[in-house]
Amino acid sequence: MGTALIYDEEMTSYKLLWDDPECEVEVPERLTVSYEALVRSGLADHCVSIPVREATEEEILLIHSEEYLEKVKKTPHMSVQELKDFALQFNAVYFHPNSYHCAKLAVGAALQLVDHVLMGKVRNGMALVRPPGHHSMRDAACGFCTFNNVAIAAQYAKQKYGLKRVLIVDWDIHHGQGVQYCFEDDPSVLYFSWHRYEHSIFWPHLPESDYDAVGKDKGVGFNINVPWNKVGMTNSDFLSVFCHVLLPVAYEFCPELVLVSAGYDSGIGDPEGEMCATPDIFAHLTHLLMNLAGGKVCAVLEGGYNLTSLSQSVCQTVQTLLGDPNPRPENLRSPCQSALESIHCVRWAHRRYWSCLGHAADLSSFQISTKPSGSPKEAGESTWKDKVAVVWPEPVKRVAPPVRTAALLSDEAVCPEGCKRLATSDKLDPRVAGKLRENFLEGEGDSEALSALSGLITLTEKMEKDEILNGLAVVRDITMATACVVQHVTMAPNNRVLVVCVGDGEAPSNITEDRKALVVRIGSRETKQSKCKNDIPVCLKKGCADVSGVIQAVFGLLLPLGYEFDPSLVLLVRMPGSEVSDGVWQQLTGLLQCLAQGHVLVLIQECEKSCVSPTACSLLGEPAPPLGQLQAPLPQDVEDMERLRRKLLADWTLLQTTAADTG
Ligand SMILES: CC(O)(O)CCCCCNCCCN
Numbered sequence: 001m002g003t004a005l006i007y008d009e010e011m012t013s014y015k016l017l018w019d020d021p022e023c024e025v026e027v028p029e030r031l032t033v034s035y036e037a038l039v040r041s042g043l044a045d046h047c048v049s050i051p052v053r054e055a056t057e058e059e060i061l062l063i064h065s066e067e068y069l070e071k072v073k074k075t076p077h078m079s080v081q082e083l084k085d086f087a088l089q090f091n092a093v094y095f096h097p098n099s100y101h102c103a104k105l106a107v108g109a110a111l112q113l114v115d116h117v118l119m120g121k122v123r124n125g126m127a128l129v130r131p132p133g134h135h136s137m138r139d140a141a142c143g144f145c146t147f148n149n150v151a152i153a154a155q156y157a158k159q160k161y162g163l164k165r166v167l168i169v170d171w172d173i174h175h176g177q178g179v180q181y182c183f184e185d186d187p188s189v190l191y192f193s194w195h196r197y198e199h200s201i202f203w204p205h206l207p208e209s210d211y212d213a214v215g216k217d218k219g220v221g222f223n224i225n226v227p228w229n230k231v232g233m234t235n236s237d238f239l240s241v242f243c244h245v246l247l248p249v250a251y252e253f254c255p256e257l258v259l260v261s262a263g264y265d266s267g268i269g270d271p272e273g274e275m276c277a278t279p280d281i282f283a284h285l286t287h288l289l290m291n292l293a294g295g296k297v298c299a300v301l302e303g304g305y306n307l308t309s310l311s312q313s314v315c316q317t318v319q320t321l322l323g324d325p326n327p328r329p330e331n332l333r334s335p336c337q338s339a340l341e342s343i344h345c346v347r348w349a350h351r352r353y354w355s356c357l358g359h360a361a362d363l364s365s366f367q368i369s370t371k372p373s374g375s376p377k378e379a380g381e382s383t384w385k386d387k388v389a390v391v392w393p394e395p396v397k398r399v400a401p402p403v404r405t406a407a408l409l410s411d412e413a414v415c416p417e418g419c420k421r422l423a424t425s426d427k428l429d430p431r432v433a434g435k436l437r438e439n440f441l442e443g444e445g446d447s448e449a450l451s452a453l454s455g456l457i458t459l460t461e462k463m464e465k466d467e468i469l470n471g472l473a474v475v476r477d478i479t480m481a482t483a484c485v486v487q488h489v490t491m492a493p494n495n496r497v498l499v500v501c502v503g504d505g506e507a508p509s510n511i512t513e514d515r516k517a518l519v520v521r522i523g524s525r526e527t528k529q530s531k532c533k534n535d536i537p538v539c540l541k542k543g544c545a546d547v548s549g550v551i552q553a554v555f556g557l558l559l560p561l562g563y564e565f566d567p568s569l570v571l572l573v574r575m576p577g578s579e580v581s582d583g584v585w586q587q588l589t590g591l592l593q594c595l596a597q598g599h600v601l602v603l604i605q606e607c608e609k610s611c612v613s614p615t616a617c618s619l620l621g622e623p624a625p626p627l628g629q630l631q632a633p634l635p636q637d638v639e640d641m642e643r644l645r646r647k648l649l650a651d652w653t654l655l656q657t658t659a660a661d662t663g
Pocket residue numbers: 022092132133134135143144172173174175203263265272302303304378381
């Protein structure tokens with residue numbers, strides 16, 4: 001199934017007709033540069049092009065009032081002066097004789113995308129639209145927005161397809177208060193937004209944009225606001241919020257559809273956001289959402305005003321939707337104190353509503369930075385032209401290797417659909433053979449074992465050379481196979497391997513202190529006190545059969561560790577007898593492809609070969625099936641994981657979830 005791209009240059013046919021410093025950034029070129037970048041990069045050709053359509057009045061009335069619609073319907077016939085006067089009744093908007101037409105196309109584009117995804121014609125997709133939507137309200141335009149494209153799409157999806165749970169992820173740098181107002185009492189729509197706030201001195205200065213606006217009545221808990229109280233937030237801040245706030249909640253919620261209010265003014269160089277996250281981060285944010293809702297992800301453009309940053313970020317998003325491997329995240333470091341405060345506050349505010357946040361530390365542990373008395377930035381606010389030009393490196397080219405998934409299997413085993421069987425006939429370098437015999441086979445002449453190990457070496461080398469993206473191997477002795485891969489990979493100077501062992505069993509023997517290998521073991525009990533700090537055992541009372549326990553460990557520990565460790569290879573090992581369900585296993589296999597440019601090698605013990613085909617599906621880029629709404633993790637497990645997290649904080653900064661953590 002493909003990735004939809006919805007774009008029509010008709011939506012560039014309106015613009016600001018008078019001088020207005022607060023609206024001048026919203027130019028038609030925003031759409032043309034984004035689309036042209038997709039065409040130039042060849043990404044548009046790999047997408048399924050879907051035509052736009054005008055939304056009907058009935059669809060607009062899903063969210064907006066008749067009075068408001070009747071007012072907007074009059075704008076095509078207005079003079080410039082009348083348009084100007086009409087706009088004055090709203091906050092930071094402008095109108096043009098064509099803006100009503102374009103606003104209907106923007107809504108229609110979002111609905112076309114939702115239809116094609118929910119009817120299974122495409123897997124996911126992106127709609128490049130303007131005007132944006134997330135600020136507009138039932139009775140009012142606001143912040144360049146006329147109709148609330150994403151809010152209408154959510155309502156439309158519920159009504160037409162009977163969806164019970166829709167997740168809206170708003171990564172635009174402004175708070176989509178319009179969306180919040182629509183759904184704050186609605187438990188079927190979980191709205192997540194981060195936004196520049198600076199304790200309300202940033203536009204639109206609303207108290208209800210703060211972290212304590214958690215929803216109302218039946219909707220308490222289903223509105224999550226992460227305020228950025230400083231500018232300059234980085235990739236590390238963004239990933240920390242996804243791992244420690246959004247994703248655990250999103251998996252507990254288990255949405256049937258993910259709508260993204262994809263605004264790129266949160267990216268570096270944007271005059272509105274003034275943040276520092278680089279365009280490649282949107283590849284990771286997108287990837288981390290793609291195993292939710294069975295992969296049904298609809299991204300709808302909101303803001304983004306630096307044309308270079310915008311077009312690069314749009315390309316990063318679409319390339320990930322298409323399944324191409326993610327770039328390795330550049331030099332991640334500790335989230336900043338202000339971001340940690342925000343994470344701490346929002347986790348605390350939601351601790352009663354989401355069991356995954358039940359243990360969130362209370363706020364007494366540190367003094368929240370006081371709200372500065374500073375007056376809103378309006379006074380003498382520098383316009384975007386005064387802002388210093390920001391530069392950043394062009395995102396690295398992301399090339400998909402010629403072979404996506406290779407399989408190392410015994411001769412009689414059937415090769416899963418879509419995988420390429422690895423020919424072990426390749427002559428093994430006699431020196432390597434000698435080392436393997438000496439290190440792993442105690443010299444015994446077991447040619448079968450030798451050919452299996454040499455096959456693993458070949459697999460690993462083909463990944464390093466980007467001849468294949470990822471692979472799976474069915475082996476007889478999984479501990480030996482793991483040790484063999486670890487040893488081979490860590491021989492090269494700047495290689496690092498993240499070993500994820502699922503189920504109980506011995507960690508590989510040759511893990512050294514040199515941080516070239518990091519082992520995270522998720523199992524039911526401490527096999528033995530982990531001897532070195534690069535071997536991290538995560539213990540769950542019920543072992544890997546505990547879905548919410550594993551998911552808690554993945555987002556709270558494994559992914560932050562993995563991002564900070566930044567491996568060149570991920571080795572995912574399914575220990576024999578691990579009761580991990582295929583669903584959880586596929587989630588893991590899918591999510592871990594966000595690391596190491598997607599170079600994931602999965603090891604499966606001969607006796608477990610029933611999980612070969614689900615593993616192959618995930619390695620081939622199929623979204624993992626939804627896990628269902630998650631139960632609460634066991635309190636004992638939560639406490640153990642919290643204790644482990646605090647112990648690891650000294651070495652791993654992305655594990656922090658509160659400002660006090662840097663104690
Ligand atoms: C879609 C979007 O969220 O990017 C729209 C942002 C509107 C910003 C209005 N700024 C007003 C500044 C007032 N001094």
